[in-house]
Amino acid sequence: MWLWFSKLGSPKWFYELSGKWLPWLVAGMSLLLIVGIIWALLFVPPDYQQGNTIRIMYVHVPFASISLAFFPLMAVAGTITLVWRMKLADMVAKTAAPLGAWFTALALASGSIWGSDIWGTWWIWDGRLTSMLLQFFLLVGVISLRSALEDADAAAKACAVLSIVGCINVFVIKYSVDWWNTLHQPSGSFSLSDEAPNPPEVWVPLVIMIVAVYLFFVVSLILSTRNEILERERRSQWVQELIEAN
Amino acid sequence: MFKSIQFSSFGDFVEMGGYAFNVWSVYALFLLFFCINLYFPILKRKQIIREQKRRLLFNRERVSTGSKLSNNEMDKNDS
Numbered sequence: 001m002w003l004w005f006s007k008l009g010s011p012k013w014f015y016e017l018s019g020k021w022l023p024w025l026v027a028g029m030s031l032l033l034i035v036g037i038i039w040a041l042l043f044v045p046p047d048y049q050q051g052n053t054i055r056i057m058y059v060h061v062p063f064a065s066i067s068l069a070f071f072p073l074m075a076v077a078g079t080i081t082l083v084w085r086m087k088l089a090d091m092v093a094k095t096a097a098p099l100g101a102w103f104t105a106l107a108l109a110s111g112s113i114w115g116s117d118i119w120g121t122w123w124i125w126d127g128r129l130t131s132m133l134l135q136f137f138l139l140v141g142v143i144s145l146r147s148a149l150e151d152a153d154a155a156a157k158a159c160a161v162l163s164i165v166g167c168i169n170v171f172v173i174k175y176s177v178d179w180w181n182t183l184h185q186p187s188g189s190f191s192l193s194d195e196a197p198n199p200p201e202v203w204v205p206l207v208i209m210i211v212a213v214y215l216f217f218v219v220s221l222i223l224s225t226r227n228e229i230l231e232r233e234r235r236s237q238w239v240q241e242l243i244e245a246n
Numbered sequence: 247m248f249k250s251i252q253f254s255s256f257g258d259f260v261e262m263g264g265y266a267f268n269v270w271s272v273y274a275l276f277l278l279f280f281c282i283n284l285y286f287p288i289l290k291r292k293q294i295i296r297e298q299k300r301r302l303l304f305n306r307e308r309v310s311t312g313s314k315l316s317n318n319e320m321d322k323n324d325s
Contacts, residue, residue, distance in 0.1 A: 033280075037273070041259075041269075041273070042251050042252065042253070042259070043250070043251060043252065044252070045252055046252060046263060051263045051264070051265060052262040052263040052264075052265045052269055053265045053268055053269060055262070055269050055273075056268060056269060056272045059272050059273065059275075059276045060272070063276075099283070102279065102283065106275060106276070106279050109272075109275055110272045110275065110276070113268050113271055113272050113275075114268065114272070116268065117265060117268050216280065216283075219284070220283045220284065220287065223284070223287035223288065223291070224287050226291070227287055227290050227291050227294060230291070230294050230295070230298070231294055234298055234301075239298075240298075240302060243295055243298045243299055243302060244299075244302065246295050246299075
């Protein structure tokens with residue numbers, strides 16, 4: 001277990017392993033994305049209330065759900081950085097913050113475009129929307145904190161602490177639809193029966209899109225982390241050999 | 247579970263039952279986001295490799311000409 005843990009912390013080991021995994025992840029992501037998008041745009045029946053805007057759900061829900069994963073991910077990476085000083089954990093935390101800001105922004109934008117017709121408004125200070133916006137600003141805060149501190153070690157520690165504290169907001173986002181009964185609807189329930197409010201023809205393509213977007217998240221995180229490794233480990237023998245071979 | 251195509255014609259598909267702007271702008275944003283988030287890390291990787299190759303060559307020349315400038319000093323000079 002400990003051997004595995006210390007191995008995982010080695011940037012070289014991560015770089016080599018992720019290089020092997022990347023083609024498979026990209027292949028799986030592309031396949032699921034193509035199937036998911038075609039299914040969502042062409043084959044999903046229009047909603048009896050929302051009509052064809054239901055197709056927006058297949059972009060909005062995957063992005064909104066994955067954007068909740070960023071703070072817990074950064075908090076775990078931050079804790080590992082603080083306790084074990086593992087270099088790789090800080091590299092992941094650093095690359096996750098801008099990615100998280102992008103994902104959160106897309107969830108907000110797609111939700112806003114969806115709401116503009118269904119709710120009749122682009123924006124409202126509803127619990128879910130406001131807490132999501134707060135998450136966006138918190139992520140921008142983490143990014144600026146890192147760039148503001150010159151000492152990389154101090155920046156890593158400060159960002160780790162902010163990420164752990166920022167996790168509170170994830171609970172607020174998650175339960176906001178139950179605490180404040182305003183515009184944003186709670187999560188729906190899924191059923192295998194064809195007569196249920198959410199039959200398989202609606203949720204199966206959604207699950208495909210969610211898995212595709214999760215894979216997209218993993219692929220982009222790996223790509224940026226590999227760049228970060230090449231930059232930070234540039235003085236090590238293995239990176240120099242790799243650069244020369246390229 | 248599998249329904250047939252929900253649109254009778256291509257024009258019908260583009261129109262999205264009157265919600266063309268909403269549906270297509272979200273999918274366009276998604277596509278744009280997707281391309282940006284894959285293109286820029288790949289571009290950056292190429293830049294890093296080019297930059298570090300230059301650095302390695304520079305250092306090698308230094309060594310062969312007998313200069314004592316170390317790797318660390320080279321980094322400082324760069325930044």
